[in-house]
Amino acid sequence: MVRFLQGLGKKNRDHSMADIDRSAVPQHVAVIMDGNGRWAKKRGLPRIAGHHAGMKAVKRITIAADAIGVKALTLYAFSTENWSRPAEEVDFLMRLPQEFLKLELQELVEKNVQVRMTGWREGLPEHTLAAFDEAEEKTKDNTGLILNFALNYGSRLEIVEAVRSVARDVESGILSPDDISESLFSSRLLTADLPDPDLLIRTSGELRLSNFMLWQIAYTEFWFSSLFWPEFSELDFYDAIREYQRRTRRYGGLK
Ligand code: V07
Numbered sequence: 001m002v003r004f005l006q007g008l009g010k011k012n013r014d015h016s017m018a019d020i021d022r023s024a025v026p027q028h029v030a031v032i033m034d035g036n037g038r039w040a041k042k043r044g045l046p047r048i049a050g051h052h053a054g055m056k057a058v059k060r061i062t063i064a065a066d067a068i069g070v071k072a073l074t075l076y077a078f079s080t081e082n083w084s085r086p087a088e089e090v091d092f093l094m095r096l097p098q099e100f101l102k103l104e105l106q107e108l109v110e111k112n113v114q115v116r117m118t119g120w121r122e123g124l125p126e127h128t129l130a131a132f133d134e135a136e137e138k139t140k141d142n143t144g145l146i147l148n149f150a151l152n153y154g155s156r157l158e159i160v161e162a163v164r165s166v167a168r169d170v171e172s173g174i175l176s177p178d179d180i181s182e183s184l185f186s187s188r189l190l191t192a193d194l195p196d197p198d199l200l201i202r203t204s205g206e207l208r209l210s211n212f213m214l215w216q217i218a219y220t221e222f223w224f225s226s227l228f229w230p231e232f233s234e235l236d237f238y239d240a241i242r243e244y245q246r247r248t249r250r251y252g253g254l255k
Helices: 002-012 034-040 049-070 080-084 087-110 127-141 155-170 182-187 234-248
Strands: 028-032 072-079 114-118 146-153 197-200 223-224
Touching: 028 146, 034 049, 049 072, 049 155, 049 234, 072 080, 080 087, 087 114, 087 146, 114 127, 127 146, 127 197, 155 182, 197 234, 223 234
Parallel strands: 028 072, 028 197, 072 146, 114 146, 197 223
Antiparallel strands: none
């Protein structure tokens, strides 16, 4: 029954890209790609099969975001908390950047996409970093969509590190406490070179932030989907975009 309804829904949304207002596309969309393990369990598959299917959704949503002119897409791929998962699962996850880039890097280069990472390099395996470094190098001059992977990222630690960096400058006399402003603090975060997200999407029905961009989401619109990440389609993405546009439309008149 659920399948049947989803199928119908898709049919009805066939032209959902057509009514997106291209002059009001969110600049930065951030996504918590949740539900890969549960998607696999539902099908009697191992969790890693869910992570693999999740990679296909990464490709789909990257193309969908690029197609409507989103400037930056941040995907939460691995949190600082995810290290507590079984070693076998962590090892598999750490090979996904390589696998994804082996399949997709050429097309990303051709599509003028710039690949970036938000997170700590320390702790990531050498092979993961090497794959990412190659992608970053090959796309560094691209001027299209910024495809930003949050990898080994956690927001509280990011904030603590920013506080440390400001405190060091105060201690050494470079800064006075009166110089500390919102924009100065933002400039010490890992996301200093990105605008704050305009829209945050979380899949799989969980209604939490899970230590993701706590400072940056102060004014962000939230969109929660009950779909598991591997089944999240470009049509679902465009639903989120249209709802974002509906919510923000009145600002022009009322702000
Ligand atoms: C990962 C697939 C998507 C669902 C969420 C968890 C599993 C793509 C990447 C990736 C990362 C960096 C990069 C290129 C690709 C990735 C991890 C997990 C750790 F430069 N998907 N994906 N990285 N999953």
